[in-house]
Amino acid sequence: MKLLSKLALASLSLVTAFTVVLPTGTFADAVEGDTVVTLGKDLTIQQQDSILAEMKVPSNVNKIFVTNQEEHQYLGKYMSAATIGTRALSSAKITIAAPGSGISVKTNNITTITDAMYANAAITAGVRDADIYVTAPIRVSGTAGLTGIIKAFEKATGKQISENQKQVANQEIVRTQDIAKDIGGDSQTAGNQAAQFMNNLKQEIATQNPQSAQEYRDIIINVAGDLNINLNQTTIDQLVQYGQAFSTLNIDYNQLSDQISKLRGSLGDVLSVDPQGIIDTILEFIGSIFSTIGDFFTSSSSQQ
Template sequence: MKHLKKFSLLALAMLTAVALALPLSASADAIAGQTVVTLGKDLTGTQRDAILKEMGVDETQAKIIEVTNQEEYQYLGKYLKADVIGRHALSSAKIVLTESGKGISVKTNNISTITDSMYANAAITAGIKDADIYVTAPIRVSGTAGLTGIIKAFETATGKKIDENTKQVANEEIVRTQELAQELGDSNKAVQFINAVKQEVAQEKPQTPEEYRDIIINVSNDFNINLNEQTINQLIQFSQHFSSLNIDWDQLAQQFESLRGDIKNILNAEVTRGFFDTIFEWLGDLFSAIGDFFTSASSQK
């Protein structure tokens, strides 16, 4: 009876392991091909028409909503000065939902400082999955407000509300990654660095500011970069906010694995390997324990 109870627990563990390895199904509300466009509320009529034409969107076939300057301040006001955010909402975004497991692709136009991989990275943090994303503006803009439109479009397309704290952290990630890219002079390295920090935070589960600092310093040493004190403190704050999220790590790893286009080479190399190494290490320990159980049971006969 004792052996049977142990076996039942191991069987349950095996089912859990298999469940972790399987892709998550899409939201019941998510329909592949569904398109939602967010337009900056302060676009002129001419600019609005031009952007819809650029996106190849027929107003009768896609849901169109607006993003206001007030919403931009809501998610960026803690991290950027007012003169950086500006007074007009111009950034626009289009999301087309794809089949479950297809992952994320990102393309941009007239975006000066936020790269495709930065959008993809922050979007995944926010819980966005399986979508083609396009961000644009009628004139050259930094792109920091673009994530606000991406998230709003995804919520509308799926009918699933994203937690407000998660939105804040995803927008903070956009800002911190862009600032780091400017400091390093390398946007790809900045994205990889942020992902490495997130991975270490997830694995090490730091509890104190000092432990967060140690992670950031260790990762910076791995990347052979020197960070100024202000950047370190900002990254400590971001890491603490990130660790407070109820992240589905299996889903996160799947989205990195399923990235498409150039962003796959930038993001996938650093993060996905780490996540799946952890998962496979855990599975190895599980099956080793199962083997030990049967060996022990056999020796007691």
């Protein structure tokens, strides 16, 4: 009886293994070329006009505003209120691209969040097939820019992204910034290496399916070692919390890696996935299932 239960569980797991790698559908309401702009609520009228001109969009473009309260809502758990500040200045433009074309990101006046960081966190949030532009009237860190990206994408597609997914994506962009600080040196180089680390970490979490905090910790340390990154203990502890939160999203990693593989411009060189690693893990898992099935029939024959 126990063998039958084991066989049934193995069969169910085999079906699940094939199911999780199938991509989900596209946003039905997204139309190629649709553009939405999010403006920081605390911009002056003159600053708004200047940013719209910089984005090369007409004054009647579809506009929505991001408030400082929203910035604190999505970032307040991961960074201090003083760091977030009291004014919403970051602005973003989303233009829906052709299905399957991937993401492109460009920025202006953003000091610490690189294009790769935005792309990585945006994909985690569910953004895909879009041209993204983030800017501000003065030089800002850019941490709050993701809020505008997500809000614009929701408006353009008519698709609501879950609050949990928004929180995890914002947590990701803050943690990636922390990793870049640990790396040090040139901000662009450090930022891109931090984004690559985060991308590799997500892949390992998706394929290894860790259960305990120690298993997450081991993955983090191993990924850091592979990239020759030295992380301090606080960052590692924070990444454990991030990894556990990321796991709750049950993201289709096949679709996520597909978007990363289609990043346009220099982003494709910065962020890459190892599809063979995912395939090897799945094949190894399937092999263990067939081994279980073989053991079942061997055991049944010996009992006759």
